[in-house]
Amino acid sequence: MQLIIGTKAWSSWSLRPWLVMVKSGAAFDELRVALRWEGASAAIAAVSPSKRVPVLRDGDLVIWDSLAISEYLAERFPKADLWPKDASARAIARAAAAEMHSGFGALRETCPMDLALRKVQAPDEATSKDLRRMVELVRTCRAKFGASGPFLVGGWSIADAFLTPVATRIRSYGLDLAAHGDDGVASAYFNALLADPDFQRWEMDAINEAVER
């Protein structure tokens, strides 16, 4: 299998299925297509039907969306428990991943992933609304399903892959979760995502890529 991804410092969409791929335990290679240069669109179009990364190639099969790639890996590698075994926890983890996939537009737009960035940026009203919802989402999931581990519904799942870019945004833009309804549960959760050794490996690659640029 080959996972085609964008620049690691910036491509939040690529980070998600990369984490899922690593957690699946399957062998894969990476093809990195650099973003943000004049030839980027053409380079991506050459490998992606949607002209977007990430893309997973498995033999003749080409899958071009981060959630579809993650679902495919969960089906192909059932022993990796990429979704929780418990049906209720699984439904909620799926709802969280889907909400992230289609929502939180203001947070994504005003605080794009940039792993090297550290600043304090006051969120605008729409971003604050997203942050309040994010804190509520994490607190609710952790309260109901989080007893068995530090992740959204206990053990690591695809939902955590989808929320890892949010953890980096909170860190990069100095976003204050307590001011958005957090009692410490959401910030502990996002710190757990940042402490994941697989995420840290991605981050190390991002630093090395930046040195090469």
Ligand SMILES: N[C@@H](CCC(=O)N[C@@H](CS)C(=O)NCC(=O)O)C(=O)O
């Ligand atoms: N819904 C897609 C979104 C993918 C996406 O927007 N990828 C960005 C990079 S993070 C991209 O390829 N942009 C094209 C470009 O920068 O030219 C997914 O989940 O995979």
